[in-house]
Amino acid sequence: AQSVAQPEDQVNVAEGNPLTVKCTYSVSGNPYLFWYVQYPNRGLQFLLKYITGDNLVKGSYGFEAEFNKSQTSFHLKKPSALVSDSALYFCAVRDGLDTGRRALTFGSGTRLQVQP
């Protein structure tokens, strides 16, 4: 079974400060990891993914995420937050085993509030 935990319901950060949104995961094989963002009245949007290779992956809008296998974590980061980054962020995982399964398991989401 695969699972994702996002321990913070909400993260508050001042504009210009660095931000971190936490995610830990559990899968049987090697993980495929993702971050998606949901703006109000908009569909979920893909931000970035880790499949293999460099542990630091870069994505859209200046976001990046660091894969840490020993800690089974995939935290989302940004060096300098913008008010427009305020949204709901979801971490997701899929087992990389070649089972043919395509279902992503999402976390419960973390609401990011960036104050001006």
Add this chain to the structure above:
Amino acid sequence: DTGVSQNPRHKITKRGQNVTFRCDPISEHNRLYWYRQTLGQGPEFLTYFQNEAQLEKSRLLSDRFSAERPKGSFSTLEIQRTEQGDSAMYLCASSSGLAGVTGELFFGEGSRLTVL
């Protein structure tokens, strides 16, 4: 707009009635997914199609739920004899090629179901 389109956007129905949602994926995408999202939770996987073949179904998809994708283009999700617990946002996503294998999905804005 060439994104994923879902209709209707909102549906209010009485318990026991049947409802059907439609999803039009991005035209060149051969993979289509249905997810369900309730308030305060992340999306939960329901089912997955590759072309017209339904390849994966979640245990969440009870006998009252049926999904089809005739001709491998648009898809419908029907819920029979709706219950109040079916109230949720139903999300459709599509992908193509390697993106579908590795999990980069394009989501529609969802169809919100309220069962009275």
